[in-house]
Amino acid sequence: MKTYFRLLSFAKPIEKFAIPYAIATILAVICNTFLFTLIGPLLETLFTPKDGAHAATMIDKASSFDFVGHFNAYINHSVDAHGKLYTLKIVCVVIVISVVLANLFRYFSQRIMEDLRVHTLLKLRKRVFDNIMDLHIGFFSSERKGDIISKVASDVQVVQFTVTNTLQVVFKEPVQLLFYIGVLLSISVKLTIFSLLVIPISGFIISKIVKRLKQQATQAHESFAKMIGFLDESLGGIKIIKAFNATERIKKKFHDENIFYSNLTRKMTRRQQLASPVSQTLGVLVVVFIILYGGNMILTNQGSLTSSKFLVYIATFSQVMQPIKAITDSFSGIHSGIAAGVRVLDLIDTKSTMINAPDAIVLNDFKESISFQNVDFDYGNKPILKNINLTIKKGQTIALVGPSGGGKSTLVDLIPRFYDPIGGSISIDGHNLKDINFESLRVLMGTVNQQSILFNDSIANNIAFSKPDATREEIITAAKIANADGFILNTQDGYETNIGDGGNKLSGGQKQRICIARAILANPPIMLLDEATSALDTESEKLVQDALYRLMESRTSIVIAHRLSTIQNADIIAVIDKGEVIETGTHTELMRKKGLYNRLIEMQTFND
Template structure:
């Protein structure tokens, strides 16, 4: 019920339509309860009174009731469906919006397929609850109560005989619902696993084919779907056994009605019309109990999916605006300071250990050192992808935790080795840097990034689709599109994380030229393993084991010896610095 209340809370903005839908549904159900009484009168008119005129009038009256019921029921169903679809749309948007508020820590520990499953499969499960199940619950409740009342009116002794079966069904239904809920939650979890496996393999299809691992991946997916099938089979066994029991109880009750009701007719305590009406009401109750059992199973299935959704919605964003947070003052100069910053991921191992650093506006800082030294983590803290465990990071003297997240990220732009592009046009990918940019501004950014030439040679120029994650472009082309995007954003602080390490010499030269334009007048942090790309930086910071162990210009660091000098000796003995 807690889960159901949370789902229905999304219907509050549409309560007028929901109340109308409920009202029409109840009217339609009430008309259905009158019909057996009409049948009673009709049968008595034929078999008892032998009144042909009354038979005609009753038949026409029943037809009129059926027509009104159909019309009212259709409108009620429409408004109920509309409300349900609206609720599910709002829920889907709420979940997606909340996903974007969560920090990178969540996405680094949760598989993409799991996230996609919650957004699609789980929301679809909730959709049935918000539409069909709500209408069914109202209809079944009124039908059950109304039928019982009218059965008591017709013959209370026969009603007591029927009610003996109700506690048995209620106990069975409760146990059945608990088992189904547990299995349904397990099914949703395993469905998320299969989605994650498929999505990972498809995303890495080049690797799969390069290593000839198609059979391995199909086997891995097959194992997952077989596990899903086995859980679904268990649920099917429970459902089949339950419905077999319900069916048997129903037929037992029907035989009892015929036997006991027939004896009541023979004793003149019940007319033939009363018995027929009683049987129809009994069938209504049987249909209601059956429907209630299905509804209970459906609600428990939806509850399993809803729990997963609300677990996500209840997850507090790791990075959020503090109370009273203000945007960074414009214009942002680009002064960056780290004060005794310490940071670790979930395993608790320190990745940054007491880092202190002051960068003046417009200064270019290079970060070098072995893998795992903490270089990328240091960059990730500047746009508040994570917050430090201890210490503070400041931009223009303002602690990032006291500024709004949006203003911090608007002041920073990241160009990484692995460029993420969207499966839309080249122009739309560049415009992502500033959504209100004109076509002329996009072209100027592309020219500055050395991207205009290959763009105009593409099939549809700037409107050419790049494919999923930019798969139709080369590595150098993707980098230049990313640089154009950053140029269009025009941030005061620029982060370059191995932006040229995976490129051939020709592409690297074009990208380096574009990067030089991008870096002009900006505070820039550069990570590069190839020291030739950072030797002209204003300062080079040498990092190891999460600490800055040395800093200076290229010549100073080489002259002092140490880690940087050893790295430089290894690289420049057989490498030619780029012009």
């Protein structure tokens, strides 16, 4: 229940919806219950002879709060005074009014509940997504993207429906049940006590039926998340799948998980569906016993039970099973919502391991240098960087080179504080990165990665991602510097052309030039270039390389490069191997040392 009440907190301010919902529901229940009590007056109007003395007696017996009793007395009086046909018309009019009001109030209650459902979903999904966006980069390295998507899309939907549906059932159905029981007790106390034995018996049997639902629901949500993960990976790697003829293998992998999920869902559904027939069967058995018991009372003239009252009793008792059925269905379905809720709350409770310090420094400019002092870093138990010592002065270009997997990209990722070192420290202008505000630090940096990361939007909006308030002239200027303006103007809608999911409507070189234009538009004092020209075709490579040279002239640049021309022009070259800085110096100095850098050049590791 602790989980349920925490999920319910996302419905706040719940009183905004609960008070009007309660009023509308109670009025709907009153009208609906009164509708069934009209069966008695209708039958008596048609088939039972009455006299004025009897009507007067009924009026005297009816208490001031017994509205139904007063109405029955009025019907009897009307029969005596105006005849059965006139009274029948009155009863029919009252029935129509009761039906209209009952459905009108029910509509308003459902409308209010839907507003609460949408309100809860909005707040819950916002909270989940906001927390995901605030998490550190390392979280996404260890989590399956499909599992995260499943929690945001599917699990949140299950949670909000279960929470609000249960809330609706918990209030409406017991109220309706109490009104029905009140009517039954007013007809026959002895018969009602006997008939209501079905409720605890039904509840006990159903609790046994749905016992394993929570465990199965948790497995079902996890299985669905795996399928979403398979789908995401398959769509992202469709070219590789086709290239290696792996279509059938991927289809089988998805199909196997789909079978497991379907079987699990089938078992859950069977258990949930079993609850309703059980409660209905018990209800019918009780009705049979009521007919035997009540019929015996009428036939043997025991008590004051009449034929018309007995028919009203049976009709009302048949409706008692509806709220009981709704409560049992809600009880069996809540396990799925709670299981989904645990997964969603687990994601909400996950906190970033890197947060701004309470007194974090806001940097407005980069003035002196970036310094690495004895920096160590690892992913879990795997060491990546060891004892890194580097100083990058303002205006310098430093090239990071070395064998693949040596830790170059990780070193660059430490500068905008995507990760924190496990040993040593990194400082900028003498301030430890841990003491600097995230946002102010990253504003000083522009990033172009080896992998072109673009969004399903227009070219202009992708370039302006680094500066949302940029003018069209600024966007075009940045595109021209990146030598992207030419191909952009040749697209269907120019700068308003949609580039598709991940920019799949563009070539590799075009995508990379858009990324470079995005970094140029940000106009930061520090540029982080992770093999920024690796995806460019031969024709555009020189154009973009010239643009990058012009861009780096007035900036501090940290470049991971496989281009000899870029490396030769760097102020400092740091050779990194197995997580350590093996050599530093200019191209000429490193060639003289005849060390690893020289061997890499002789092996033609770098392209010119």
